Amino acid sequence: MPTSVEQVSAVMRVCNELKIPVVPYGTGTGLEAGSVSLTDGICLSALSIEGGICEVNEADFDVAVRPSITRKQLNAHIRDTGLFFPVDPGADASLCGMCATSASGTNAVRYGTMKENVRNLEVVLADGSVLHTKGEGVRTRKSAAGYNLTDLFIGSEGTLGIITKAVLKLHPRPQAQAVAMCHFPTVAEAVNSVVETLQVGIPVARIEFLDDVQVAACNAYSHLELPVMPTLAIEFHGQNEAEVSEQAKFLGDICAGNGGSAFEWAVELEQIEKLWTARHNAYYAALAMRTGAVGFTTDVCVPISRLAETIVETRKDLDEMNLKGAIVGHVGDGNFHVILPVFEENEQEMKVVHEFSDRLVRRALQANGTCTGEHGIGVGKIPYLQEEFGPTGIEVMKSIKRTLDPNNIMNPGKIFL
Amino acid sequence: MPTSVEQVSAVMRVCNELKIPVVPYGTGTGLEAGSVSLTDGICLSALSIEGGICEVNEADFDVAVRPSITRKQLNAHIRDTGLFFPVDPGADASLCGMCATSASGTNAVRYGTMKENVRNLEVVLADGSVLHTKGEGVRTRKSAAGYNLTDLFIGSEGTLGIITKAVLKLHPRPQAQAVAMCHFPTVAEAVNSVVETLQVGIPVARIEFLDDVQVAACNAYSHLELPVMPTLAIEFHGQNEAEVSEQAKFLGDICAGNGGSAFEWAVELEQIEKLWTARHNAYYAALAMRTGAVGFTTDVCVPISRLAETIVETRKDLDEMNLKGAIVGHVGDGNFHVILPVFEENEQEMKVVHEFSDRLVRRALQANGTCTGEHGIGVGKIPYLQEEFGPTGIEVMKSIKRTLDPNNIMNPGKIFL
Numbered sequence: 127m128p129t130s131v132e133q134v135s136a137v138m139r140v141c142n143e144l145k146i147p148v149v150p151y152g153t154g155t156g157l158e159a160g161s162v163s164l165t166d167g168i169c170l171s172a173l174s175i176e177g178g179i180c181e182v183n184e185a186d187f188d189v190a191v192r193p194s195i196t197r198k199q200l201n202a203h204i205r206d207t208g209l210f211f212p213v214d215p216g217a218d219a220s221l222c223g224m225c226a227t228s229a230s231g232t233n234a235v236r237y238g239t240m241k242e243n244v245r246n247l248e249v250v251l252a253d254g255s256v257l258h259t260k261g262e263g264v265r266t267r268k269s270a271a272g273y274n275l276t277d278l279f280i281g282s283e284g285t286l287g288i289i290t291k292a293v294l295k296l297h298p299r300p301q302a303q304a305v306a307m308c309h310f311p312t313v314a315e316a317v318n319s320v321v322e323t324l325q326v327g328i329p330v331a332r333i334e335f336l337d338d339v340q341v342a343a344c345n346a347y348s349h350l351e352l353p354v355m356p357t358l359a360i361e362f363h364g365q366n367e368a369e370v371s372e373q374a375k376f377l378g379d380i381c382a383g384n385g386g387s388a389f390e391w392a393v394e395l396e397q398i399e400k401l402w403t404a405r406h407n408a409y410y411a412a413l414a415m416r417t418g419a420v421g422f423t424t425d426v427c428v429p430i431s432r433l434a435e436t437i438v439e440t441r442k443d444l445d446e447m448n449l450k451g452a453i454v455g456h457v458g459d460g461n462f463h464v465i466l467p468v469f470e471e472n473e474q475e476m477k478v479v480h481e482f483s484d485r486l487v488r489r490a491l492q493a494n495g496t497c498t499g500e501h502g503i504g505v506g507k508i509p510y511l512q513e514e515f516g517p518t519g520i521e522v523m524k525s526i527k528r529t530l531d532p533n534n535i536m537n538p539g540k541i542f543l
Numbered sequence: 544m545p546t547s548v549e550q551v552s553a554v555m556r557v558c559n560e561l562k563i564p565v566v567p568y569g570t571g572t573g574l575e576a577g578s579v580s581l582t583d584g585i586c587l588s589a590l591s592i593e594g595g596i597c598e599v600n601e602a603d604f605d606v607a608v609r610p611s612i613t614r615k616q617l618n619a620h621i622r623d624t625g626l627f628f629p630v631d632p633g634a635d636a637s638l639c640g641m642c643a644t645s646a647s648g649t650n651a652v653r654y655g656t657m658k659e660n661v662r663n664l665e666v667v668l669a670d671g672s673v674l675h676t677k678g679e680g681v682r683t684r685k686s687a688a689g690y691n692l693t694d695l696f697i698g699s700e701g702t703l704g705i706i707t708k709a710v711l712k713l714h715p716r717p718q719a720q721a722v723a724m725c726h727f728p729t730v731a732e733a734v735n736s737v738v739e740t741l742q743v744g745i746p747v748a749r750i751e752f753l754d755d756v757q758v759a760a761c762n763a764y765s766h767l768e769l770p771v772m773p774t775l776a777i778e779f780h781g782q783n784e785a786e787v788s789e790q791a792k793f794l795g796d797i798c799a800g801n802g803g804s805a806f807e808w809a810v811e812l813e814q815i816e817k818l819w820t821a822r823h824n825a826y827y828a829a830l831a832m833r834t835g836a837v838g839f840t841t842d843v844c845v846p847i848s849r850l851a852e853t854i855v856e857t858r859k860d861l862d863e864m865n866l867k868g869a870i871v872g873h874v875g876d877g878n879f880h881v882i883l884p885v886f887e888e889n890e891q892e893m894k895v896v897h898e899f900s901d902r903l904v905r906r907a908l909q910a911n912g913t914c915t916g917e918h919g920i921g922v923g924k925i926p927y928l929q930e931e932f933g934p935t936g937i938e939v940m941k942s943i944k945r946t947l948d949p950n951n952i953m954n955p956g957k958i959f960l
Binding site: 183185186187188208227228229230234238239241242251255256257258259260261262263264265266267268269270271272273274275277278280281282286297298300301321324325326327328329365368369372376425427428429430431458459460461491494495496497498499500501502503507510511514515516518519520521522523525526527528529530541542 | 600602603604605625644645646647651655656658659668672673674675676677678679680681682683684685686687688689690691692694695697698699703714715717718738741742743744745746782785786789793842844845846847848875876877878908911912913914915916917918919920924927928931932933935936937938939940942943944945946947958959
């Protein structure tokens, strides 16, 4: 539990010399076991580094944070500035950890993922040297200076270095917000509404999909009475109510044209929270379909033109394989999750679950997609990464890894073997 | 002049074996001599690769192009789809070349730079192997799979490989457009208007600054009668005229609050073109201040909070050093250029010009800025890159270079020595 960057650096120098594996640990909220120790070695908690929120530059819309700061803590701290940090994975994760896993969430469709929201990183490398990925202190909106090291570390899952500070981009908090829910006869009609929405450039803040099983689970868990149909939950952000209404009117027309129901609609914060309850609690609602079960979550992402067929075939698989699973997705980005409540001690069941997951990933790859939209590779998706990138891509990644970490001490066994 | 990726690959295999330097050449429109050959070796024109526009995926807002396609050709080709590619450096550059130099332009403030607009790259590496930076065929909006190789090649200026195909993100073409010009008593008041505009989240498509010298040069060159004052040229994009008017009204109030003139205003395409003439021809107008001169251009970028002081001090330097120079900038991004009409054969003059440029870059670096917002490092900015990144950053870049190009045959002598 080092308290300073100097201490992290000193620890790394020793570990590198003695070839001791180091697993960086943040809030431990990642879903792909990125912070699990697979070998002997040390676990280095980055949360103990002192400093917290180092600086807020309101006029430049940026902020520098140490690993101890989570996304909710940051947003609470800057509430009075009129700015906010948009990236919102399910957990209240460490922001530096979110850099390491290339996190995103429900409003990436408008505000981007971590990759689009980081200006600079401070990283302690395997040999203990301290790298500023954009040069020390640089925090411009853009740059064409040298190799793009910042984005090399975003999504590196602790295998290239320990992120000890992140300079993040902030956004103006919307002056007006509204939320709508819309129910569709079929998955295809819901997804087509999303495509048309993006096509006309309506800047929706969130556009989330819940399939009928997920809606039924949410009804049961959150005591709601939503129609048990494929559903879109949409959030609008704007400078004023007129702008938000305009966006909603446009989108209402698009949804109606695709057989969608009239909007259930909310503009007051309290109502908005209530409507989002179903989406926020989707994971727990899905788990509650089987008492005592734990969650197994998939994370494929495909081009939007392939999304409807991918979801339909996934549902077919679930039904044919007799698996209970709910589908929920960041459909504006083509990313969706299947949440399966499972009993891990049941080997036969887990075999079927893994077969289902395997079919799903292969289907996504065949549809020009990726095995992970936002959770990362961690341990379980190593074989899929190889399939997705092929030997040349994997060899380039490995060669970078060998260069920056010749003793393979940084989170070994993650991303690739 | 290879006609296929296989030929590029075969050429690279031979050159790598024989250690022959290879300089990739696109449209040759870069401003930092990235495509100039410094040593013996071959110049490989990527423009001859056949294929042009390989595929357009309208529903997914993406397109795949070979190096022969320029940004204007692409936009002409997809005119009927309702989509467009926004990144617009001054020249009609090759899109693959724009990837290599991490280009941006006037509307990056809304649509981002190349970094934000590429989904996948095909790259022939130094050893002839063919890399797909996101895996072959993958073209999702987001991904958390493995190291972010795409962004490693964006801005690598031909030193890591030859970009032979780019999968680019497209955007819905705005249904309504408007342009406004506004004149300010001081630079600070113009820049403050930009900060406030971003703060309230008005999604301006372009917000360009011209200083009084630039305005005077434009008046002379384009036969205009603009007030010779610090000026903002602003473009609004929206789904309809109401939205555009709303944005303009907001911004008009902000400018008025900072001492700005009433908007000169245009909504018809022809009028818009006329108002943008001043900005489009800024470079040639600045050159015309001295008959027979050629252009010397700077490219610093700073956080917006430091922009006004940086521009004011730069103007002071120009005046005190008795240099003719016009200032024009993508102020929404904190990026501005000084265009100096120079006589390169005048050694004494060039010494002063370089001293001016040096002071400017150092000032930008001290203001948490970068030596290049969008033109790249090429040859001339190598010392500044070292200053900006320090020894650790440069060593990380060099180690990646050595790994991917152990014989240093890819565009040697660019970015670093």
